[in-house]
Amino acid sequence: MNFSKLIITFLFQFYFTEILAQQVSPTLSVKEMAITIDSICEKLQKNYINPKVADEMSYILKTNLKNNNYISIIEPSNFAQQLTKDLQAISKDKHLSVIYNPSVIAREQALTDKERAKLEIEEKDEILKGLRRDNFGFKEVKVLEGNIGYLDLREFADPKYSGETLTAAMNFLGNTNAIILDLRNNDGGSPAMVQLIASYFFSTPTHLFDFYNRPKKELTQSWTLPYVSGIFKPSADLYILTSKKTFSAAESFTYCMKNLKRAAIIGETTAGGAHLTGAVIATNNFFVRIPQGKPTSPITNTNWEGVGIIPDIQVHSDEALKIAHSKALEKLKK
Numbered sequence: 001m002n003f004s005k006l007i008i009t010f011l012f013q014f015y016f017t018e019i020l021a022q023q024v025s026p027t028l029s030v031k032e033m034a035i036t037i038d039s040i041c042e043k044l045q046k047n048y049i050n051p052k053v054a055d056e057m058s059y060i061l062k063t064n065l066k067n068n069n070y071i072s073i074i075e076p077s078n079f080a081q082q083l084t085k086d087l088q089a090i091s092k093d094k095h096l097s098v099i100y101n102p103s104v105i106a107r108e109q110a111l112t113d114k115e116r117a118k119l120e121i122e123e124k125d126e127i128l129k130g131l132r133r134d135n136f137g138f139k140e141v142k143v144l145e146g147n148i149g150y151l152d153l154r155e156f157a158d159p160k161y162s163g164e165t166l167t168a169a170m171n172f173l174g175n176t177n178a179i180i181l182d183l184r185n186n187d188g189g190s191p192a193m194v195q196l197i198a199s200y201f202f203s204t205p206t207h208l209f210d211f212y213n214r215p216k217k218e219l220t221q222s223w224t225l226p227y228v229s230g231i232f233k234p235s236a237d238l239y240i241l242t243s244k245k246t247f248s249a250a251e252s253f254t255y256c257m258k259n260l261k262r263a264a265i266i267g268e269t270t271a272g273g274a275h276l277t278g279a280v281i282a283t284n285n286f287f288v289r290i291p292q293g294k295p296t297s298p299i300t301n302t303n304w305e306g307v308g309i310i311p312d313i314q315v316h317s318d319e320a321l322k323i324a325h326s327k328a329l330e331k332l333k334k
Contacts, residue, residue, distance in 0.1 A: 027074050032285075037061045039282040040083065040098065047215050047290045049275055050091075057090045076100040076285060092306040095248070095277045095291045102285040109281075128161055136162035137189070141169045146329045149176030149236075150321075156189030156249040159196045166193075167230035170200055174231030178328040182241045184267060184317050188248025191222065191276070191295075197253060199225040201262055203234035208256045209295040211276070222295075237331060239324040242267035242309065243317035248274075252295060254309050259299040264327065265311040267320035274305035 041058035048054035064070060064086060073079045080100040087096050111119065131137075137155030144150050151169055159166070173179055191211075198208055208222040240254050240263045251270045257263040275291030282288050295303050315323050 026076070028076050028079055030071065032283075033070055033073075033079065034065060036079075036283050036286050037065050037083075040286070040288055043280045043282055043288055043290060044087075047278070047280060047292050048091075048096075049212075049214050049291050049294050051214075053091050053093075057087050060086055060090055080286060092272075093275060093291055094271060094273045095275045095289065097289045098282075098286060099289065100286055105281055105284055105287060109284075131157050131161050136165045137186070138162075138165050138169055139185075141172050143173070143176055144180070144325055146325075146332060147175070147177045148325060148328045149173035149179040150182065151179065152182040152185075153250075154185050154187075156186070156191075156193035156197075156253070158190040159192050162193065163196065163229070166197065167228075170228075170232065171230045173233070176236070177332055178237035178239065179233060180239045180241065180321065180324045180328065181263075182321065183246050183250040183254060184241050184243040184320065186246055186250035188250050188252075188273070191249060191252065194249050194253045194256075195222050196225065196228065198256060199228045200232040201234060201236070201238055201257070206260065207298045208260075209252070209297060211293055211295050213276070213293040215278075215292050237328060238263040239328060240265050241317070241320040241324060242270050242311055243320075244268045244271060244308075246270040246309075251304055251309055255297065255304050258309065258312070259297050264313065264324075265309065266313045266324045266327070267311050267315060268317045269310050269314070270304065270308040272304055272306050272308035274303040 041061060044054040044057055045051070048057075061083065070079065070082065073082060077100045080098040083098040084096070087098070088094065134155065136157045137153055138151070139154050140150070140152040142150050149172075151173065195208060198206070202224045205226065206224045208224065211220045211222065212218070213220075238257065240257060242250075242254060242265055246254065246267075247270065251273065254263075254265055254270065255274075258265050274294060276293035276295070277289050277291045280288050280290050294305065297303060313323060313327075
């Protein structure tokens with residue numbers, strides 16, 4: 001199990017919150033600031049998806065340190081927050097962040113292979129419990145007036161956990177004439193779930209994205225799957241609702257469906273986070289969530305990073321469902 005997976009787990013457990021609340025932060029020295037910034041810059045230049053932007057961010061951090069811009073910061077957590085602001089100001093990358101948590105880092109570094117394997121099993125159980133409590137992100141499934149299906153999806157959970165729930169939802173909506181997929185409160189999740197859900201809406205193999213991972217120098221492709229469990233809807237009208245909170249994997253699904261002209265997008269411009277992120281230890285006290293990969297649409301040859309996805313029909317997110325329902329009914333009447 002790698003450090004990125006451990007961090008994801010800790011972020012979603014009370015353990016992480018309790019440590020932050022109970023932790024007494026020592027005063028940062030200028031020397032520690034310099035060591036931290038040097039390490040972060042090195043990690044960025046090796047791993048960040050855009051080398052040129054990595055150089056720009058490194059230059060800014062080192063310049064700020066040289067100009068004593070951080071000299072008044074006492075607490076390490078505040079230092080991490082300020083570094084995050086400075087990095088995002090250059091990159092506009094909402095996936096990029098610096099986090100102060102020596103306890104998590106110490107625990108990770110101290111684990112033996114046997115302990116790590118045991119912890120992985122325990123964490124999978126905890127993750128599954130949390131996903132079940134949230135019904136794997138499936139908030140509401142119903143049929144609206146006019147036999148219009150509605151699915152409120154709050155998370156793109158890994159299909160190995162959420163696949164059966166997705167099948168049940170699609171079977172429930174199997175006889176509807178159109179489907180409204182509500183992603184207004186969806187902040188992302190698994191690219192594999194994006195692929196699986198998209199596969200319900202195409203009758204032939206369809207190229208969704210190309211993915212590039214910079215550290216691995218690896219290029220892969222994502223296509224719709226040849227088979228899905230349950231009822232699929234390749235000819236049903238599809239409407240996707242968005243808001244400025246729609247983020248990451250939720251944007252990925254929206255972007256490919258929009259550019260493949262498979263869905264009408266209604267709502268607000270999305271948050272603009274396209275990059276794929278991993279956690280990297282910088283020092284014994286700080287780690288960095290660094291975007292290391294990116295998707296590219298085979299249609300646009302780009303993605304939505306930093307700009308978001310502009311809906312086909314731009315309305316306030318509170319009005320999106322009403323508008324989508326009206327449009328669906330109107331089209332069916334024709």
